[in-house]
Amino acid sequence: MNRSSQWYAGTDRNAYIHRAWMRRGLPSGAFDGRPHIAIANTASDLTPCNMHLDEVAEHVKRGVWESGGVPLNLPVVSLGETNVRPTAMLWRNMAAMAIEEMLRANPIDGVVLLGGCDKTIPALLMAASSVGLPAVVVPGGPMLTGTFRGAPLGCGTDVWKLSEEVRAGTLSQADFLRSESSMIRSKGHCNTMGTASTMGLLAEVLGMTLPGLAGTPAADSRLLEGAHETGCLIVEMIAAGRRPADVMTRGSFLNAIVALAALGGSTNAVVHLLAIAGRLGVELTQDDFDRTGSGVPLLADLQPAGRHLMEDLYRAGGLHAVLNEVRDLLDPHAITVTGRPLVEHLGEAKVYDQEVIRARERPLQEDAGIAVLYGNLAPDGAVIKPAAASPHLLQHRGPAVVFDSIEDLHARLDDLDVTPDSVLVLRGCGPKGYPGMPEVSNMPLPPKLLAQGVRDMVRICDGRMSGTAYGTVVLHVAPEAAAGGPLGLVRTGDMIILDVPARRLELDVPAEELAAREPSPEMTAAFARPSRGWERLYVETVQQADTGADLDFLVGSSGDDVARESH
Template sequence: MSHKKKLRSQEWFGGNDKMGFVHRSWLRNQGYPDDYFRGRPVIGICNTWSELTPCNGHLRDIAEVVKKGVLEAGGVPFEFPVMSLGETIMRPTTMLFRNLASMDVEESIRANPLDGIILLTGCDKTTPSLIMGACSVDLPTLVVPGGPMLNGKFRGGEIGSGSFNWQIKAKKDTEEFTDEDFLEAEICAARSAGHCNTMGTASTMATMAETLGLTLPGASSIPAVDARKKAMAQLSGRRIVEMVKNDLKLSDILVREAFENAIVVNAAVGGSTNFIIHLQAIAGRMGVPLELEDFDRIGRHVPLLVNLMPSGKYLMEDYFYAGGLGVVMNELGDLLHGQLMTANGRHLADNYVNARCYNREVIVSRDQPLNPAAGIAVLKGNLCENGAVIKPSAATPKLMQHRGKAVVFESMEDYHARIDEPDLDIDADSVIVLKGVGPKGYPGMPEVGNVDLPRKLTLQGVKDMVRISDGRMSGTAYGTVVLHVSPESTIGGTLALVQDGDEIELDVERRMLQLHVSDEELAARRANWQAPDPMATRGYVRIYLDHVEQADRGADLDVLVGKSGAKVDRDLH
């Protein structure tokens, strides 16, 4: 893959004509020397820094370090902003805007004189959205993850960012936590720059990027404030210049086997269920066939090797000190396609031959796994004709085979209004069913699937129940929660027809989710069902509603599926 062709940036800067004059002269107002425009590789640094995205708040500093590496390698760095998705701040959900951010990335790259791309990522959706957008252009591209924050410290113990959130209601109800207690925990939970320090979606996405071969080895788990993060960023700046010279593009790395590797590793680290919906969207942008069933078939018998919240005990800082992803890669061994090309120009397996484990409490050996089969399970049945998912490693074992009466909430508003009513007809064996939170329903498919249990049951000591919805849940969450039910209720999937008292059977071992209502009764209910009014009539949300695919296809916009490559359209000035 030696680089013979003219640099893409020279389509802008190389001409001694009117437009060459325009493209160069306006940039000179920043004080750039002439050799910036005379054949040096131009590297775009795609930055999701924003003060409204706290997980990415340090990326302005990281960008400067990347620039240093680019310059050292003979490239020219140009930083540019794209839409930043702050998981903890944005409403109604960042998932509504993942595809919009990917469009921002794609068109920003395509429209500008860039030869290679550095993606600065961190918070949950910033990683997949940037990769999706870059895939649609297919230039040499390298991901620099922002890294997790340090462990939270609370009253002599560890507190995981995100996972503690899901305990707040129960702690108030059963442990008599006061407002002062929660203020102290709030201050202790996020004590440094970086994204969530659990194996939530942000860490899962960083792990995914490294496993796919899109980062330098070891980049995914370095804490945001560790000096080694800056060193890795500088080395990434150097490496992207070499990738341009060798014309090592995303399509050379993101082959089908790379996606299979990502599925295996996600199971081994106890990664987020959101992994499925994002990896499918990335595969769709590359034109790589990837079905929902592949996640179960490939990951089903992969052992859980990483003891991190929410599936375990420890946090990302501990994982890094224990040896990080390289140890996991070596343990998995023959379960991976080790001969795939990665961004550093070496094969995947060769990148981790020197990895060593320094804490077997955090990363266990393959012959002594925490769970012998930890992959995300894909369910089928009349309640989810196109599939649903559940994360066994975060669920209660005794509920993995369960039959109970449905308690139905038609929307999040309905849930909030009634869940704590003293006379709500619900017990520990009931199945909570939440509708209207799928891709079109909310809209945007929010992380609400792991809804809190009713207060009257938590006071009785109930800690988990089967919950079913067409929404998602945070990667930091846990529980026996069935997610991504497809087709969603808002477009008339069977979930829309469930009524209070209906019997629902969950059998994870058999990969089955069944509504025990006759076909005749369901047909009668369907005849009386009416689709809700669209959630928007204008703007991006209307476009989203018109074009978003269902969860089992990755919830991308149908018009964005499939890559088109980095074209330079005719200059019409």
């Protein structure tokens, strides 16, 4: 018997109420034991990248009806990366918790998850993992490529580049603003290999989408075709009893780490994959990203690590073509929502443009995995994306220039006494400190250095950076300064050693001197101290970046109590 029958079956008063209030156009046969499918829909006018998901939902509905199910639109919390303040990451866990509770509370047998913008797919997958009902993702897809002055624009990445050119005096403010209407050409999320593209593709590598669907541009009619097929698939999954824990195994997560390196994906995938694995109880650590990703070549020549954009990736053969190049590194047993192994779906996928997807023998970089650094500055680790860094800075020693908050950075950046060897250190930006771990680690460069032609320098922060950003940026430093991490003890002028090949991040200060130091009063005064609401719950219970920055009481719920009901 389907779970929804616990609401609808029978002749008593409760069953009567449940059926009667739900009729409103549903045929009487809708309550005869057919599976009821929630479409967890993050469409919102305030989440611009997800505005088109209502149209996608309609095509999912057609597939559900065709296969004998009953589709039901379920609007859920939607987080627009570009709009919400202080940072969308503050509410990823809240969105996941709210979606989880709505899936538990309602008479549904399975769920189709519609997401696109950065935090929406992670939150949906975290919720589905905790509930344990059959679930499948339809990624909203990237936008089409816009152009300005004859050149393609990578949204996000080119914002950072063009804004730095304005600050350097090499681009006029008027031309910068003229590019604004060209940046966003169509429906869909960022067209670079930022967090949205990364998590959409990794949802497929985890096995949670219709094979071949991830990466389809939002404006492409094949996305709607795939949405229809997904509606058919979820009905089949319910009959088979195929749940997220059956699909997302440790092997699936290791496959995602391989894909993350080969695609040059976002560092934000580290905290999202760790959080999803934590919900499932899958053993996955920050070090797995280094161990498994080490030696994986960068094959996708996409911004911010390369030149091209998501529409080019799709044209060149898409995700399956990339995965086929590293097929020997994938777990052959990890299955997808179809019940078949991921590798079986790759078939003879070919690369049609070797400038966009490189052959294994001639990668952009030989070793593109996320590097995890340790040392007295990051006892619990920090991460760096070598694919987006400057090779000459991956081994570096330089004096620290310390900022005690984002506001301190903004107030002093333009008048700094710095050299290209200086190391910019921004603290108080971790999960607890800001709160929410904002995307501020890729600090703007001082105008003095921009005028000299400098376009990168070592930057260190306990926050995150946008997946569309680039540069030699060490981020996710753990423990964060607000949790008592040594980042809070750094002083301007201290020498910092970065050695990515040796996986080392050190503050060159004697241990006894460091032990005698006190945190900066200016830094501690800037820490978040919310008195109520979600922010207070978040600050009191959020874990550190090295374990996924989930709330401590949400980790490890495997959906065993999915049938919990209240009458």
